[in-house]
Amino acid sequence: MIFFCSVSISCIEHLSNELFYEIFEYLACWDIYKSFLNLNSRIEHIINNSLLSLKVQLRPRSTSELKDFCQNLIIPNRDRILSLCLENELFIDDFFTYCIMDSSFTRLQSIILRKIKIDKCIIPLFHLKSIPHLFSLTMYINANLGYNLNNIYQMILSFPSLKYNKVSILSCSEDEHKNIFVPVAFNERFSSIEYLIIDHCCTLNEILSMLYHTPGLCHLTCRNVIESREKFENVNPIVLSKLTHIDIDMYETWFEDFQIFISKLFAPVQVLRIKYHTGSDYLEGDSWEQLIKRHIPYLHTFNYEYYEDDVTDYEDNHFHRKINRFTSPFWIKHQWFFQFGINMDEESLHCSIHPYRYIDFESILSIYSNLFSGIYTLIFINIHKLQHISNET
Secondary structure (H helix, E strand, O other), rough: OOOOOOOOOOOOHEEEEEEHHHHOOOOHHHHHHHHHHOOOOOHHHHOOOOOOOEEEEOOOOOOOHHHHHHHHHOOEEEEEEOEEOOOHHHHHHHHHHOOOOOOOOOOOOEEEEEEEHHOHHHHHHHHHHHOOOOEEEEEEOOOOOEEHHHHHHHHHHHOOOEEEEEEEEEOOOOHHEEEEOOOOOOOOOOOOOOEEEEEEEEEEEHHHHOOOOOOOOEEEEEEEEEEOOOOOOOOOOOOOOOOEEEEEEEEEOOOOEEEHHHHHHEOOOOOEEEEEEHHHHHHHHHHHHHHOOOOOOOOOOEEEEEEEEOOOOOHHHHHHHHHHHHHHHHHHHHHEEEEEEEEEEOOOOEEEEOOOOOOHHHHHHHHEEEEEEEHHHHHHOOOOOOOEEEEEO
16 A cells, blocks of 8 residues: 655755656756756756756847857757757857757757748758757748748758748748749658648649658648649649648639649548638639549548628629538538628628537627627528528617
């Protein structure tokens, strides 16, 4: 039989080594060294123990502080560093001068580079490629007008162990965007990326050019998809046998182009989340039905958000016949629920599709009334019946 008793601890030195290790798991490396290193010899021994992995988050106030940090903490403990986050664009170049990243960083798995200038990306990527167990790379890039990401993506897709990658452009517009095309070279080694987040302007055609390199991709997220400048009907299909999740935000991208994009992916997609802004062709229920039947037959979760401004045909019978197609037996079978709201003041339209669930109409009406001041008509279409609720204000 095992008995437990409570012990009152009034001094931090009385904590067990195991508890210190657990505490340090939640602290950044710099905070550990500043707060605990000189406390006493026992704590110093715990900190210097090779069993303790270090999470480094660099926020130097000067170049001299950065140099000191690299020489006295990073380099001596490079085989213990688990994650590294560089947050000051002014010191990222200096960091890679004072600290050469190579295969000796055997435990390093995750790197985040914040506010790095686009013309300063290649040198860090050249060093990071040699890290043997780097699984996650996140980059927040400051880009100039007419930025080009070709070389950056070619470098990233050549990393030997990368599983997660996110590239975010901190300021992005369609006018600033240049074509991204990553060619497939003969005998090229494929990327190991499984989670890809494209957080900047790109086209569906450009996404396809990257997907040729990622046969093991499981999750694809694209945050700012714009209209393709080139047609891509003749693009070769891509087999992505593990791709089950797609999450896309689109702006003025033709539904025809999206259909072509999906038709090029031989993938068992199970979860599809889409946000779309402007373009009534995305409200064709029959077209969605055919697309899902032909090219996304394993889909079980469908979340769809649609926004459009300057809507004037919402009272047109053709408009209602079109959206009523979302109540066909196909949608009933999958238990996908369609709803939309119209803001008369702003002449804007919001539609959504999501898995069926119990619907509290009073709560939904309250939510929409707050979201769209001046709503004239709110229509809910569920799998059992059509209800019209008028809210005249």
